[in-house]
Amino acid sequence: MIGRLAGILVEKNPPQVVIDVQGIGYELDVPMSTFYNLPENGEKLALLTHFVVREDGHFLYGFASEAERFAFRQLLKISGVGARLALSVLSGLSVGDLAQVVARQEVGRLTRVPGIGTKTAERLLLELKGKLADALPTSAPAADSSHNDILNALLALGYNEREAGVAMKQLPADTTTSDGIRQALKLLSRV
Structure with a gap:
């Protein structure tokens, strides 16, 4: 091995x-x-x-990290999920994002990953429930909520997970939703 x-x-x-x-x-x-x-x-x-x-x-x-490898191995244990699909999931969502998607049972965010339809997304959510809890970021609920709102706004505007994630990393932790969206759009317009 x-x-x-x-x-x-x-x-x-x-x-x-x-x-x-x-x-x-x-x-x-x-x-x-x-x-x-x-x-x-x-x-x-x-x-x-x-x-x-x-x-x-x-x-x-x-x-790059133990969390990514752990998530990959958890995905491989699911019937019908091969290495290519597991890599696709980890390419479309960070481990922390995947853990949040599973915790919140967000089918819509999983179906945005290429190769995942509604049935596969539902199976992933069911099989991964409780297995990725350690990968959830430990941040304040208010900041977490505003960051999720900013992320969802960027996704709704047509930006992909990677672009939105890059912009999100550059925002201060205490950013309000409206300021965060405005700042993220400025950052993304420079790219």
Whole structure:
């Protein structure tokens, strides 16, 4: 079992990366949440991994955090969810967002992830209930509520989860809903 790789990042082609570990190049598929945080080619990198052996090949999946790998493994336990769909879920939602979606049973946010229809979303919500509670962010309820309102407003305006998430990270923690939406739109218009 390969649980972790540390080496030099050689190549980045979404969703795949190649890491040179003492002369051996390991090819891994990573969720976009990990991909966006990778260093430049030629720099040192360490990723947690999940190794899958199937009849048609051996596959390595890489993750920047233990929470991502844990969520990936929980998704794989669900009937009808393979590695590609699990990567798609983690590319469309951060682990914290996924935990919130499951806690609130938000089918609509899951169906925005490519490859997930209503029935699959409902099955994911049912199977993951209570399993991702540790991934929920520990923030004040009022700030959490205004951040969720801002996020939902950005999604309603047509921005995807990644774009909205990037803008949300740049907002101060105590931002009100109306100010947060205004600031996020300014940030997104610069991109």
